[in-house]
Amino acid sequence: MKVPPEITYRNLEKTDAIDALVHEKIAKLEQVCNYISSCHIAIEKIHDRPRAGSPYRVRIDMTVPPGHELVAESNPPDVNQYPPLESVIRDAFNAAVRQLKKLSEQQHEYDRAKVQDNTQQTTALVTKLFPEEGYGFVRTLDGQEIYFHRNSVLHDDFERLEIGTGVSCFVELGEEGPQASTVKIVDKPGARAGKVEQNIIEPPLGWNE
Template sequence: MQVPLEITFRNAERSDPVEAVVRERADKLKQYFPNIVSCRVTLEVPNRTPQYDVLNHRVSIEISVPGQELVVSSEPTEHEDFNDIYVTIRNAFEAAERQLKDYSGRLRESRKPIEDSPYATVNKIFKDEGYGFLLTPDEREIYFHENSVSHPGFSKLSEGDTVRFVESRGDEGPQASLVKPAAR
């Protein structure tokens, strides 16, 4: 994740064991979509009053991925008098995993195969800032971000390397939504 995980306890006591389970489950989300920008988890006890402790818990998860916000909430049904916080966390993260798998699948479907993509040369690379520019055979310069570079990754690229890329329209002009080092 580019932004550290945020965990908020609302109307509930902070708990180290609960927080550890949330961190473990949030770490697993990367296997469903590796380019998660941020993740915010809120654990709360709704309708809690000083005279009456409601033992139901609500877990909300907000996941930022490039171009979209995914939101999941798991809460008790109207017929439950009690729900286990760990079961609610599990249910919320399972729903988040399904959403990430679905999002990842939609991205794969919308991308054209990289094997049919044009070649370019890495013209400039700014490793500390996490971006660079490609130079196409027709002398156009295309921006790319480190998150758009496939295996073996951004850190292995150097100026002069030949790559295949998928071009898309960015806010400030053309950019590469996928960059793959060409086979050597």
């Protein structure tokens, strides 16, 4: 966590066993979400002799970037008469874990959608081929040279590619930079790009092969 967790005990004494349990549960929160900004745990005894329910209440307040505030609380009703403090603590942290998992999944879905939005389909020409190694390069219409692997070529058409073949592809960011995926032949295999019909692919002026 960016800020060490704050643990507050009210109307009860902190024991080594309870403190160890709380820190064990905090570690599990960090396993679910390792970028929690802050976390405050309030453990209190709200009644000495309640007629029903638990005398304990545990509340966990968390802040998760960019600005999410999560609250998990446990104060068992009269389903269980006088549940031990350890059980109330576990219930509160279990609720906190569920909230963190849900938020983390939502954030990952948003990130995936954002990546997909940033992925662009483009038209390109094959400029380099290394058949034995199973990869090559295409040049997009804006002059950018992009790596592609044979596994990215649709319909197992890697063997049909030649220098100058026109293709369509998606450009995405890989571990080592931009790379082409979903590479599809858009002119006759082996045909020079200059011979391709204009409504399919037309190299720009000043194209350098």
